[in-house]
Amino acid sequence: MQRILRLLSLLPLGGLTLPAADAIRTGAVADTYAQLCAACHGAQLQGGSAPSMLDDQWLVGGDDASLAKSIREGHPDKGMPAFAATLDDKQIRSLVIYIHEQRAIAARAQTKFNAPKDDVVASSQLHRFTLKTWADGLNEPWSMAFLPDGRALATEKRGTLQLIENNGRKLTQIRGVPPIDSGGQAGFFGVLPHPDYANNGWIYFSFADPQKHEGRSVTLTRIIRAKLRDGALVDQQDIYKAPLSVYPGPGGIHLGGALAFDRDGYLYFSIGERGHGPNAQNLSVPMGKVHRVHDDGRIPADNPFVNDSSAVPTIWSYGHRNPQGLGINPVDGTLWDVEHGPRGGDELNHVRKGLNYGWPVITYGMNYDGTPMTDLTAKEGMEQPVRHWTPSIAISGMTFYSGDLFPKWKNNVFVGSLAAEELRRVELRDGRYVSQEVLFKNLGRIRNVVTGPDGALYVLLPTRIARLAPAE
Numbered sequence: 505m506q507r508i509l510r511l512l513s514l515l516p517l518g519g520l521t522l523p524a525a526d527a528i529r530t531g532a533v534a535d536t537y538a539q540l541c542a543a544c545h546g547a548q549l550q551g552g553s554a555p556s557m558l559d560d561q562w563l564v565g566g567d568d569a570s571l572a573k574s575i576r577e578g579h580p581d582k583g584m585p586a587f588a589a590t591l592d593d594k595q596i597r598s599l600v601i602y603i604h605e606q607r608a609i610a611a612r613a614q615t616k617f618n619a620p621k622d623d624v625v626a627s628s629q630l631h632r633f634t635l636k637t638w639a640d641g642l643n644e645p646w647s648m649a650f651l652p653d654g655r656a657l658a659t660e661k662r663g664t665l666q667l668i669e670n671n672g673r674k675l676t677q678i679r680g681v682p683p684i685d686s687g688g689q690a691g692f693f694g695v696l697p698h699p700d701y702a703n704n705g706w707i708y709f710s711f712a713d714p715q716k717h718e719g720r721s722v723t724l725t726r727i728i729r730a731k732l733r734d735g736a737l738v739d740q741q742d743i744y745k746a747p748l749s750v751y752p753g754p755g756g757i758h759l760g761g762a763l764a765f766d767r768d769g770y771l772y773f774s775i776g777e778r779g780h781g782p783n784a785q786n787l788s789v790p791m792g793k794v795h796r797v798h799d800d801g802r803i804p805a806d807n808p809f810v811n812d813s814s815a816v817p818t819i820w821s822y823g824h825r826n827p828q829g830l831g832i833n834p835v836d837g838t839l840w841d842v843e844h845g846p847r848g849g850d851e852l853n854h855v856r857k858g859l860n861y862g863w864p865v866i867t868y869g870m871n872y873d874g875t876p877m878t879d880l881t882a883k884e885g886m887e888q889p890v891r892h893w894t895p896s897i898a899i900s901g902m903t904f905y906s907g908d909l910f911p912k913w914k915n916n917v918f919v920g921s922l923a924a925e926e927l928r929r930v931e932l933r934d935g936r937y938v939s940q941e942v943l944f945k946n947l948g949r950i951r952n953v954v955t956g957p958d959g960a961l962y963v964l965l966p967t968r969i970a971r972l973a974p975a976e
């Protein structure tokens with residue numbers, strides 16, 4: 505402290521004048537930081553005349569509220585000016601996100617992560633494991649499901665479906681797949697057998713459906729079911745197809761596409777807001793929602809908005825940005841989702857009937873270009889995530905671990921991530937977040953993770969599916 509004060513006394517603090525509010529470059533948060541903060545806290549937040557913001561030594565506090573308060577009110581007695589008159593709440597919020605981001609980047613550079621090659625034993629907090637290639641030669645597998653006879657089906661983003669046999673050794677491309685738009689974030693998404701597949705043979709699929717409407721190409725997430733016969737999909741039936749008038753343009757972003765059956769046999773599926781935030785709050789369009797239907801696509805009489813004539817009756821919950829993972833908690837049968845935030849604010853949510861998950865009104869993130877979006881992270885009538893990731897890890901698919909090979913991981917959530925290339929284990933208790941760890945990192949983008957019938961975890965990597973099993 506003595507040293508800081510001595511250093512501060514060398515600075516022309518008395519003469520420090522803040523730029524006029526209209527002279528602040530508000531475009532990107534990195535500019536704002538460089539312009540207003542770097543001189544004292546260091547260009548990389550490493551500290552200088554003012555304390556480092558990268559270590560865990562906080563004078564006031566490193567939580568969102570304390571950071572915002574420090575910036576707003578400053579520490580005038582210690583030489584930090586107040587910024588309340590210079591920066592608005594949104595700009596202060598984007599600086600808070602920026603501080604979290606820079607801390608995570610610095611922490612990651614200091615951490616040695618597992619990136620196990622086949623047959624190399626990796627350790628983690630509770631179990632030692634190996635990660636071995638199980639099926640090779642795939643092209644961006646998006647989801648996978650096992651059939652009762654041990655075979656598996658994997659969708660590939662580009663619009664193909666692979667049947668995987670002989671314990672991962674034999675791949676056959678299935679014929680009769682519907683036309684699929686695979687531009688941008690569009691593609692072939694979910695595959696999920698009916699809970700009673702052994703008797704009825706139904707398999708459910710979600711995909712980006714390319715259509716023509718009034719002469720224009722349009723695309724939206726569509727759900728079908730079909731049967732697998734002689735290497736082809738047959739008996740296709742629509743489970744959910746929106747009216748073409750609401751289909752946005754082709755390719756594009758935020759299509760959702762996750763599928764889950766709950767214990768009562770209801771099917772849930774997600775559709776992202778297609779890059780238009782207000783869709784998520786608009787009950788008259790299917791985008792930005794989690795939906796619930798009977799296994800044949802009929803609308804359950806107890807869906808929350810069935811009696812609202814202006815609402816899409818399949819909606820179960822709304823205010824979602826881009827949910828790419830759905831899972832049923834084996835402890836209590838509840839529905840959960842993981843969804844991409846913008847820059848910051850990826851979420852794990854407990855998804856409940858009729859509730860609003862807040863996007864784009866509340867979020868823990870900001871715009872990708874570093875401009876602020878909102879300072880609101882919470883609001884009456886809007887649900888908080890159970891956990892959020894800031895900075896974003898670009899969260900993808902999820903599974904609740906329900907196998908027996910890893911007893912200490914039972915009922916934990918496993919989530920993959922695209923940009924951060926991480927597999928994370930998240931521990932919940934009574935529906936609340938307890939802890940998490942990164943099991944491995946840097947083996948490529950992870951689109952999904954599945955609990956296999958053998959109790960191993962199957963991780964979908966860019967060109968292969970790897971089996972995560974206990975180290976012998």
Ligand code: HEC
Pocket residue numbers: 512520537540541542543544545553554555561562563564565566570571574575579582583584585587599
């Ligand atoms: C003129 C130098 C100066 C400038 C400019 C400055 N700070 Fe500070 N800041 C300080 C000092 C000195 C402290 C330590 C206060 C103390 O000792 O209590 C501090 C403390 C903080 C804290 C509290 C840290 C903790 O440990 O709890 C935060 C957060 C912070 N500054 C963020 C910022 C941000 C963001 C900016 C730019 C918008 C900024 N500061 C600009 C000097 C500065």
